[in-house]
Amino acid sequence: MSLVFAGICSHAPGITGRAERADPELREGLYSNFNKMRLAIEATKPDALVVIGAEHFANFFMDNMPAFCMGMAENYYGPIEDENWLNIKRHKIPGNPELSEQLITMIMEDIDLAYAQEWKFDHGIMVPLNFLTPDYQLDIIPVNINCQGPPLTPLHRAWKFGQALRKACDKIPERIAVVGTGGISHWPATPDSGKINEQWDRDFLEKWKNNNAEALLSYKDEDVYQDGGQGGFEIRTFISVAGACEGNTGEIWFYAPIPIYAVGCTIGSMNLSKS
Amino acid sequence: MSLYYVQKLIYNLNRDPDLVFKFQEDMTGVLAQYELTTAEMDAIRKPDIGLLYVSGVNGQLLMHYAALREYEWDDYIQAMKDGLKKYGNVKAGYYSRTGGGAV
Numbered sequence: 001m002s003l004v005f006a007g008i009c010s011h012a013p014g015i016t017g018r019a020e021r022a023d024p025e026l027r028e029g030l031y032s033n034f035n036k037m038r039l040a041i042e043a044t045k046p047d048a049l050v051v052i053g054a055e056h057f058a059n060f061f062m063d064n065m066p067a068f069c070m071g072m073a074e075n076y077y078g079p080i081e082d083e084n085w086l087n088i089k090r091h092k093i094p095g096n097p098e099l100s101e102q103l104i105t106m107i108m109e110d111i112d113l114a115y116a117q118e119w120k121f122d123h124g125i126m127v128p129l130n131f132l133t134p135d136y137q138l139d140i141i142p143v144n145i146n147c148q149g150p151p152l153t154p155l156h157r158a159w160k161f162g163q164a165l166r167k168a169c170d171k172i173p174e175r176i177a178v179v180g181t182g183g184i185s186h187w188p189a190t191p192d193s194g195k196i197n198e199q200w201d202r203d204f205l206e207k208w209k210n211n212n213a214e215a216l217l218s219y220k221d222e223d224v225y226q227d228g229g230q231g232g233f234e235i236r237t238f239i240s241v242a243g244a245c246e247g248n249t250g251e252i253w254f255y256a257p258i259p260i261y262a263v264g265c266t267i268g269s270m271n272l273s274k275s
Numbered sequence: 276m277s278l279y280y281v282q283k284l285i286y287n288l289n290r291d292p293d294l295v296f297k298f299q300e301d302m303t304g305v306l307a308q309y310e311l312t313t314a315e316m317d318a319i320r321k322p323d324i325g326l327l328y329v330s331g332v333n334g335q336l337l338m339h340y341a342a343l344r345e346y347e348w349d350d351y352i353q354a355m356k357d358g359l360k361k362y363g364n365v366k367a368g369y370y371s372r373t374g375g376g377a378v
Contacts, residue, residue, distance in 0.1 A: 018348065056335035061286050062279065080290065085342050120290065148335060150369065189334025190370055191355040230334070230369050 003169045004044035005177035006245045007037055007269040008208070008238045009132075011053065012183060013123040014261035016087045016130055021260040033254035033267040034131035037179075040269065041132060046177035048096050048139040049132070050103075050165065051125050052241065054147035054182045054234040058122035066114035067153040068161055070107070071142040072100040078121025078129075086123055088130050093121065096139035099174055103141065106168035111161050128181045145240065147182065147233040156217050158236040162243025169244075180241035182234030185227065186263040192229070194259035200227045201255065201264040204235060209250045209268070211242050231263065245270035278331050278367055280309045281319065285336040288343060295343065324351065325358020331367030 010030075019027060041049065058080045060066060076093040079086050097117070104115050119142055121129070129140065145161070146153045169176045184204050185197035207215040216239050224232040242250075250270040257264045284306070287294055298305045306316045318326045322344050327337055341351040359365075 057282075057286050057333065058289065061283065063283070081339060082342060085339075148333065189338040190328075191352060191359060193352055225369065 002172055002174055002176050003166055003178065003244065003272060004046055004175045005041050005269070006241050006272060007040070007178075007267070008180045008182075008241055009034065009037065009128050009267050010183060010261075010263050010265045011124045011127040011181040012186070012188065012261045012263040012265070013081070013086055013127065014258075014263075015127050015265065017085055017123075018260050019087065022258050026256050026258050026265075029254055029256060030258065030265045030267070031131070036253060037267055037269070038132045038134075041177050041179075044177060045175060046138065047174040048099055048141050048176055050141045050143060050176055050178040051128060052143040052145065052178065052180040052237045053124040054237050055122050055124045055144050056148060058124075059116065059119055060144060060146070060149075062149050065146055065149045066144070067146050067157065068111060069114040069116055069144045070100060070104050071095060071119045071140075072097050072104060072115045073117045073119055076119050076121055076140060076142065079126040080120040080122050086126065088126050091136050093129065093136050094139050096141060099139070099172075100141050102172055103165070103168045106171060107161070107164045110164035110167070111157070113161075124181060128179060132179065145236045147236050152221065152233055153236055155219060155236060155239055158239045159213060159217060159243035162240035163246060165240070166244040166246070178241060178244060180237035182237035183231035183263040184235060184238075184266060185229055186231030187229035188231045188262050190230070193262045195229065196257040196259060196264045197227055197229075198257050198264060201257075201266075205252050205255060205266065205268070208238055208242055209252055211245060211247070211249050211270070213242070213246070216242055241270065245272065248272055277310050277312065277315065280311055281315050281327065281330070282332055282336055284309050284311075284319065285332065285340045289336065289339045323358070324354035325356075326362055327358075328355040328370070329358045329362040329365055331365060331370070333368055334370040337370075
């Protein structure tokens with residue numbers, strides 16, 4: 001088994017860009033759990049970290065929007081946003097094109113997957129990397145699921161992508177860590193920024209923790225939009241990780257609504273004891 | 276409103292520092308490269324963040340355009356609220372107010 005770590009985390013730009021405006025106790029709780037995730041990933045000695053993200057029109061636009069895309073570059077760059085706005089310095093981030101090509105080739109047997117040899121990371125990947133690989137030494141393989149430009153990638157396809165990723169990882173000797181990053185309920189970059197549906201979030205996380213495919217795939221976009229806002233569409237990234245870990249259950253290490261970060265901040269992992 | 280091209284311009288500005296430089300030097304010239312109405316050009320040029328929001332510009336694009344035009348975060352949020360009061364609810368796209376949740 002080459003999938004050595006699987007987790008989920010938030011990526012809201014406020015986590016770094018408006019860091020000081022949050023309740024210090026909540027911020028410390030979030031940051032310490034990001035650090036716990038960093039240590040957990042490092043302990044598995046991965047050869048690469050696959051980040052399943054939901055980018056926000058940094059690389060993909062409605063002129064050619066893939067349902068799924070995986071990076072196949074030697075290097076990536078980020079953040080694409082203003083460094084001061086995000087409070088993350090611009091970095092060159094190592095990729096692994098040979099490993100990417102192997103994974104993409106195998107995943108394509110099951111999923112129509114686009115690939116990209118250029119990719120500028122936005123906050124959706126840079127905020128997690130800022131905490132999880134702060135020295136930018138680990139090879140990163142980015143994945144994007146269209147959570148922004150409708151028609152969106154169906155939830156059951158996000159699950160299938162996770163399954164296909166796992167199947168591919170199982171066929172190679174490299175040790176792969178995967179992190180899905182997105183929001184649960186949030187209304188980002190709108191006048192309602194800061195609104196969080198905590199009960200809806202906790203209900204979703206319970207289903208994720210139990211890896212209940214039927215429950216996770218029963219969400220309808222119109223209900224997600226109403227109850228979880230625009231940002232709720234990013235549950236696709238968490239569902240992909242659950243699909244990659246089918247048969248295993250997980251733990252939520254941290255969950256707290258932090259309105260100035262505009263999301264219920266979340267850190268969790270799947271137990272990979274069952275292959 | 277040709278929402279697609281308004282968003283395409285902002286998408287390109289977010290990705291391309293050279294375009295930002297040209298935009299700051301010759302805004303009219305850059306706007307002429309896109310299929311925009313006079314009202315759209317005015318909203319971008321001013322900028323009228325509230326009108327752009329109500330017209331349906333995705334917040335994930337608009338917040339960066341607001342930052343480019345030197346709006347602080349709180350001012351950006353207020354500009355959208357002012358737009359709702361002045362122009363009514365969001366006319367297109369997913370970035371309207373939906374209710375639900377709690378602040």
